Structures are given as structure tokens and as C-alpha cells.
Amino acid sequence: MLAAKLLWRNARSAEVKLLFTALLLAVAMVTAIGLLSDRLEATLLKQSNSFIGADRQIYSPQPISPLWSQQAQAFGLQQVRLENFSSMVFSSPAAEGYSVQSAQGSSSQTAEGSSSQTAEGSSVQSADGPAAFEERMQLAAIKAVEPGYPLVGQMEISTVPFATRSVDIEKTDAVPGLGEAWVDSRLLAQLDLNINNSVFVGEKRLKITRVIITEPDRGGGFSLFAPRLMMNRADLAATEVIQPGSRIAYHWLLAGTEPQLKAFLDKLQPELSDHHQLVDLERAQQGLASTLATARQFLLLAVVIAMLLAGIALVISSSRFAARHTEQVALLKSLGASSWKIRRLYLGQLLLLALASSVAGLLLAEILQRLIALAVVMMAAVELQPGSYRPYVLGIVSGVTCLIFFALPPLWHLPKISPLRILRQDLPVSSVRITVQVLLGTLAVLLLVYLFSGNIWLTLSVGAALLAVVSVAALVALGLLRLSHTLGSSAGSIWRLAIAGIKRRSGQSLLQVVVFAIALLLLLTMYAVRTSLIDEWQLQLPTDAPNHFLINIAPEQVDAVAEKLQRRGLNTAEIYPMVRGRLVKINAVEPSPALRKKVPLLRREANISWSKNLPADNQLSSGKWWHSEEEFESKGQQRGLPRVSVESKLAKKLGVGVGTKLQFSFGGLTLDAQISSLRQLEWDNMKPNFYFIFEPQVLDKFSPMYMTSSHIPPSEKAVVAEVLRDYPTIVVIEIDKVIEQIRDIVDKVGRAVEVVLALVLVGGILVLAAAVNASIDSRLQEVGLIRALGSSRKLILGSLAIEFSLLGACAGIIAVLGSEALLLGLQQQVFKMPVAPHYELWLAGPLLGTLLVGSLGVFSCRRVLNTPPSVVLREVG
Amino acid sequence: MGQIMLQVNAINKRVNTFNGELEILKDVSLSLNRGQSLAITGASGSGKSTLLGILAGLDTPSSGRVCLAGVDLSELDEEGRARVRAEQVGFVFQSFQLLPGLTALENVMLPLELHGVGSAKKRAENFLARVGLAERLSHYPKQLSGGEQQRVAIARAFASEPKILFADEPTGNLDSVTGAKIIELVFELNREQGTTLVLVTHEQRLADRCDCHLTLEAGAVLPSVEQQATEFLSC
Structure with missing residues (x-):
């Protein structure tokens, strides 16, 4: 051929x-x-x-049909089941045969993820057991698991309570054995127990064999007020805590490839009722998903x-x-x-x-x-x-x-x-x-x-941006080249030679500048996007982000707790007052069943706070904030209804706005209020967030408790046990492991982005080299001729360096202009990031262009300078 | 009388320039028998290369007819003319026109392979040996001297055994000694293969060796030579 x-x-x-x-x-x-x-x-x-411990999770207040299990198996999916419920656990061996069941709410996680969950669990020391023994009991979040759990991720367990050293921590794919329980360290502190002691869950005595350090699907919100007790699912019946009417969440964890999952869930979809909640990453962790x-x-x-x-x-x-x-x-x-x-x-x-x-x-x-x-x-x-x-x-x-x-x-x-x-x-x-x-x-x-x-819109945007960049680059390059000609006429001999070169090949120079500009533009854009992304990701979770929440602090305990933390050099965030209340009426009308179904918050109590100032991470989207206490005091009495600020997404779901009247119920006492503002906030910022914030003083009569958050490093972790022992009523929520997990993932994403950027950089430099090489033939002949006419190596080298550097600098300037324009669109439309100029590019663009193109040009022509002119002329001629 | 290889009837070539129409060739007619040689001479810009291009079917006249090996080129499109070139024509150029990325052997093989000749390599080796380059088969053009490059070009031209060979200033880029050797080679191969030869040259010495001689001046055939050319029709 x-x-x-x-x-x-x-x-x-x-x-x-x-x-x-x-x-x-x-x-x-x-x-x-x-x-x-x-x-x-x-x-x-x-x-x-x-x-979520799986690729998908379905949970429901009713057991999952065994038929579904068979179907999932037919689709080749991995599956495990678990049950989540709250129950009192008892520490005393003498308490055998006695149990108090609490079935208030489940610990299942939802997309709302934070401050709105119930907080019934608190450590209660009791001496009311059936026998005369001293005993402790504690409401715990029980999770009954079967082998295979979790399908995705691993648990970390230890035999040392509050373990932080890696030697003490063991990663495991196992689950508690029959008759065993794995518990949160704080449960041990609250019940004054140790490893190998026993607890009772209902009728079943379980030996505590490990403490749980991390549990992949625990979640990052306030969902787990009560400490965790994990047991084997096979022991569940023996506990006898599951009775008709018990509030239990039956979880079904699934794992498999995306096509398998999609095919199965599409088939299952018609069979799912309103009670079945499908959980994927998008719903469980909005921040991470985004x-x-x-x-x-x-x-x-x-x-x-x-x-x-x-x-x-x-x-x-x-x-x-x-x-x-x-x-x-x-x-x-x-x-x-x-x-x-x-x-x-x-x-x-x-x-x-x-x-x-x-x-x-x-x-x-x-x-x-x-x-x-x-x-x-x-x-x-x-x-x-x-x-x-x-x-x-x-x-x-x-x-x-x-x-x-x-x-x-x-x-x-x-x-x-x-x-x-x-x-x-x-x-x-x-x-x-x-x-x-x-x-x-x-x-x-x-x-x-x-x-x-x-994505057709992304496609069209890229097309429009590309055409605009090429046309603008051509125009700007033309202008810059003309300017360099004007300046060149008054320059020294090296410069004149260089500029004459650009002028002689003006068509080719123009094309080269455009190509250099596009390559540089793409590189600068990639670099800027990567930097902005990583900065933004890091900003979302600063290293000193609060990783422990202390809630249920009585007013008289506030100072003592703050002092205890400060003594250890730990910074506590603001202390937020908090009462639990339920939204019962909107504009004097009870929410319809449809609305109650749509908005889970209407079916439960919410944590409600008040504040003089707008919380730092919140932004007003409409209405006005009560600016100062003076203003409040001067106008307070004439104002009528107390003012409340509502989270904007919830307001949208409820169909309410500024001026809407709301009625709340606080332990049976009602309070009417009027919406004075709507706020936007980030639910995934690991800080206390509230759907409803009242103006000061209004809620004083509802016996508020307080909460605060603090960044507690691993070395100071012992303070958690200390607080729990000294103030048993306080609930500590540890989210340090969750934050670490999120930061780890974000860090990996960042590294991946950098690796890819490096690859693209290599590609960009190769393109620049190709563009420089493309113009080498004509230059070689010219340089050979000038050399034959007796020009010095220095003059030729200098003029080549200047010629290529000038082209590179022109390209760099255009690249910065184009890059800023492209970034404006990308940040606004694609990455949904705040738009800001990238000043570092203004220096980097022209500098990079000058250095890269200049050195590539000289490097490509170096052979001419080291080869006799006759040879060069014969080869290229 | 030999069989007519090339017959040209009153060809003209006009081109449009910024200053209006320019007539490059004016009423050129000639006839050449198979195996004969024709030298076209004239000053620079007299239209020699244009005439050669038209005779070889590389270009078309504005008017007039060219018959090559009995085929009327003016009735053919570019594809048809290419077919005639492939079957009948060989070229030797002033600037050798060797492909720089191909060795001497590959350069000679190229037209043979293009025409699907089975034993291309063997034939190319034979012709390179014939022009004295048996030891230079794997050399690239830039590794060869000007004379050697032109010998490769000659081997390439004769290897496909053309009926007619067009040579455009074959010695133009060579010194006189090398040029003489090259001419000797061309005429020798021409004789051996009975090829018809049309060559454009500045050199009187070279023109004198040809059977016929045509001189162009400003695109027209000089009268004295025109007479001579007319005689060819009766050769």
C-alpha cells in the first residue's frame, strides 16, 4: 500500500x-x-x-419487604439492613429484667442535616430502678447492624475510650458479635462504665467490647444527640424493645455500580410509598456533593x-x-x-x-x-x-x-x-x-x-467564548503589534532587528500571537479556577472550624463551662440560647396535611434561638434586621408582634415572607410572631444554624437552655469526658471525625485537580513549542543569511530573544484579558463562585508569555547559531 | 518519416496581471518526431518554462492545440492530462525536485510505485547503478552533491521509461564540468531508450547537441527557427 x-x-x-x-x-x-x-x-x-455507609440508602418506619431484597440480589446489588431507634440503656447488673423504652424519634439523617433535629436524649442519673442498686441510665441511639455493614467505608473502633492515638485505633469491617455492644466513649463516661462492663438494652444484656471512634454514616449534623450503642441485629429480638407502635427506622443499605443502582431503583420507584425515604449523597451531604x-x-x-x-x-x-x-x-x-x-x-x-x-x-x-x-x-x-x-x-x-x-x-x-x-x-x-x-x-x-x-448550554457558552476570544485576540494582537512597530523605529539595533522580524512576518506573527494567547489563556484560566476552587473549599472548612457542640447547657452552667474550656486554651464560639418549639400556625391557619408532608419541620420541634445581631455567616435576603437594642427598646412596645427571622429556603417551602404571621408552641405555650426578615445560610458550615431566630428577650419566659461550639483538638479531647462527668445534663456532639472525613475528601479532590492541572500545563507548553517550531523554517533561513553576512552571535541571539519575548508578552497581555473574561463566565455560571479579579494573573500572564515563548524561541533556533551558515542555508534553501 | 510524438499548433498563453492582460506565448507551433531531441532556448522571461509546462501537459494554453503521443491534450481535463503524464512523460528539473525526506533509492522508486510497477526497487537500483550511484542508495538528498542529486533525478526520470522526457535547465544549478557529465548521461540514456527529449536551456553548447532548436523571444518563436520548426513537420 x-x-x-x-x-x-x-x-x-x-x-x-x-x-x-x-x-x-x-x-x-x-x-x-x-x-x-x-x-x-x-x-x-x-x-x-x-x-451514608452505602451508595444508596432507603429507610422507612416499616420493615423493608423481603421481596425487594430478592429483587436487589437479582440486580447484583450488595445489601445490608439495620435498625435505628432510641432506647434507654442501663448500666447496673442488678437492673436485669427492667427496662424503660423510649421510642422518640430516630437518628436517621436527612438533608436538612443540622439544627432542627430533636434533642430528647440527655444523660439522666437515676436511682429509681426496680431494685435498691445504684444505677445509671442513659438514652442511647441504638443501631442494630448485621455483618457486611457498612457497605461503603469502614468503622474505627478502639478498646481505649476517647482514643486519639492511631496505635489505639483499629479499622474494621466487622460488626459487634452476638451479645456484644460497641458504644460511644461518652456513653461510657455518662454511665460510669468501662470496656468489658455490661449494659442492658431492654431485656438483653450486652457486653461492651469496643468503643466507636468513627462510624461512616453518622453524619455531620445534630442528628445524633444521644450517644451511640451499636449491637448485632441478631440480638434485637431478645431485647424485646421492638413493640407495635415503637418508633423505629428500618434502613436498607445498597451498594453497586451506578447503572445497576439506577436500573434497580427505577424498577423499585413505583413501589416506594411516602414513608420510604431514598438517601443518596446529594441528599445526605449537600456541601460535599456540591x-x-x-x-x-x-x-x-x-x-x-x-x-x-x-x-x-x-x-x-x-x-x-x-x-x-x-x-x-x-x-x-x-x-x-x-x-x-x-x-x-x-x-x-x-x-x-x-x-x-x-x-x-x-x-x-x-x-x-x-x-x-x-x-x-x-x-x-x-x-x-x-x-x-x-x-x-x-x-x-x-x-x-x-x-x-x-x-x-x-x-x-x-x-x-x-x-x-x-x-x-x-x-x-x-x-x-x-x-x-x-x-x-x-x-x-x-x-x-x-x-x-x-450539556448544550455549557457547549454553546464555550463556543461563544472561544469565538469571542479568537476575534478579540486577533484585534488586540494587531494593535499591540502596530504599537511595537512604532516603538521599534526609535530603538537600538538589536531591537530594530527583532521588530523588523515581527514586521516582515506580520501575518505569521499575528497568527502566532493569537495561538500563544489562546494557549496561555487556557493555562491561566485553569490555574485561576483551580486556585479559587481550592481556596473556596478550604474556606468552607477552616482548620479551626468548631468540631464539638455542647448543648443543653443550663443558664447557671454557662460561665463554668466557658471557663473550663478557656482554661484549656480552647476558644468557644458564641453562646446561643435555645428553646425547642414547634411552628403550629401560619397566618392563623394550621398547615394543611399536604404542606406538613412537604415540610418535615412542621411535624417536629425545632431549635429556636434569638440574637441581637445577625449571625456572621447569615445573609439577609429580604426584610430588615433589628439593628440595636436601643432601637428595639425605643420601638419595642409600639411594634405589636415579636419579630422573627426565618431561613429563606424554608420560607420558600412554607410560602411565607416578610410580614407573615406565625404561631409557635413552646411546651404547650403559644407565641405569635411576625416575620421581619429572611436569611440565607450555609447548612454545611458546621456551625450552629437556626431556621428561626427571634429578637432578644421575647423567648426569655420559655426557660431557654444554651449551646455553644468549640474547636477541640485531639490533644484536648479529654475535656469532653471531664465536661460530661461534671455536668451530666450537658450533651456533647462530636463532629471532629466527620469534619476530618470531609476535609480529607476535599483535600483529595484538591490534589486530583492539581494533578490534572499539571497535565494540562504540559500540554500547553507542548502547544507553545509546536507554534514556535512552526515558524522556525523561515527564521532559520534568515538567521543563516544574517550569520553568513557576519552578524555576531550576540546580535542574533538578542534579536531572536526580543522577537519571541515581544510576541510572548503581547500574547500574555491578551491572555490575561481573555482569561478574566472567561473566568467571569465560568465562576458565575459553571462554578457558582463569587466573582473577583485575579490580580496575580496580571503579572503572571505577560511574564509567563515573555519567558516561556522567549526561551522556547531561542531554544528552537539554537542549532542555527552552532552550525556553519553554509550548512543551514543549504538545508533550508 | 518518424512517428510524430509532439505536435503543437498555434498555441497562445495569456495571463491577467494588475496592468492588464499579458501575452506570454504567441502563436507557437512545432512538431517533433519520436526519438528526436528539441532544445528550447531564449532569454530569461521569454516564456521557455511556460512553453515546457504546456508541452508536458502541466499547464493549458489559452488557445491552440497540443498533441502528445497522439493524444490531444486540449481536450483533456487535469485528470486526463495526469494519465498522459503518467504513461508518457518524464521530467528533469533545474532544482532537482527530490523529496528531502526520502533516500536516493526511495526518490527513484516513487514514480514506479505511483504507477504500480511491481519490481520498483530492483528497477530503481538498476537505474541508480546506471547513473553511478550504486553506493549511494540510502543517502538523503542533503547528503549528496548537486551533481549527484541531479543524477538521482535523471535515474528517477528514466526509470519509468517515459516516451518523452522534459528537462528544464538540467544543468542550471551545476558547474560546467558536472553539467557536461549530466548532459552526457541524459543523451546516453535518451539514445538507449529511444526517448524523445525536450529540453529548456541557456547553454548553446547543449542546444547544439539536439536535433532541433527553437528560440523564444518575448513569447514568440524567432523567424529563422520557426522555419526550421516548420521543417520538422515534414521530418
């Missing part, structure tokens, strides 16, 4: 190598980033899913940018290939090859090249992603989940699309070259117009972006 022979022979030439490299780069980068994104996403999702979604967008952006860079490299190398093959085609035609034969020959070569580079690209991608996965394992100590086959397919599709839209247009005119060109090289070559090439390239990008994202 002649095409293969020709390709094999042409493969020795620089332009074929460049074309091969560009195609290989396109396939390898798209596939590697795709594969890596896929694997990282699967890993992060799997890790994040440990927050971090993952943003990371996914970033990786998508990285793939698009990698593709664009590879596309640019392809256009450049393909144009160079076409330029170098013009004479070859003219020769072949003079030898009698028809246009059709030439087209077939070149298409054949291109297809073979595509095949070879695709195979090599896929191999390289595989090696690259394996190496990166290995690095991730070493850096973040996490095993990456296997990816799907999709990136390979996308890699090949990208390669073929890039080939058709980027590489083919510059070659399309080759068969039309007149054979007469063999005699008259001054004959013009009518190549495909640059505008057509840009349009085709844009079309390819849009096609690929749509293939990757499946």
Missing part, C-alpha cells in the same frame, strides 16, 4: 513527527484526563458515599482545555505538514498522479497516522493514568476505583474528530495544487481559508464538549 510506504518514509520528517505527536497528545491527554477524572470521581464518590460536582466541572473543563490545546497543536502541525508537502504534491502530480489519487494517498496517510497515534495515545494514556494513580496512592493513601471504558472511546472519538476538523482542513487543498508549481514556485496555493478553519475547529470543539458534558 503506497500510502503506508509514503507515510513510513515521511515519518522521518519533522512535520510528520509533529503531526503524530499532536494527534497522540490529543488522544492521550483526553483519554488520560478522562480516565483519571473517571477514576477520581468514582473514588471520591465511593469515599463520600461512606457518609464540592464533587464542582470538581467534576473542573475536570470537564480540563478535558475541554486539553482538547483545545491539542487541537491548536494539530492545526499548527497540519499547516506545517501541508506547507512542506506542497512541493511533494506538485512533483507527484507532474509524475502523473491524479487529484483523486493524491487525495487517496494523503487520506490514507492521515488515517494510518491517526490509527498509529490513537493506539500510541491510548497506551500512553493508560501508562500516564496508572502512574498518576500510583502517585495518588502514595500521596493520599487512597486506592483509586476502576474507571469505565468510556474515556477510551472518547479518546478515539476525540482523535478522529480532531483529525477531521483540525488536521484535515489545512491539508484539504493539497490535491488541488497545480502540477505547474513544479516549474513555477511563485504560483499561489489556494488553501482553505483561515476563517473556515477556525469555524471548523470551533465546530469540533463544540461537538466534543457536548460529547463530554452532554
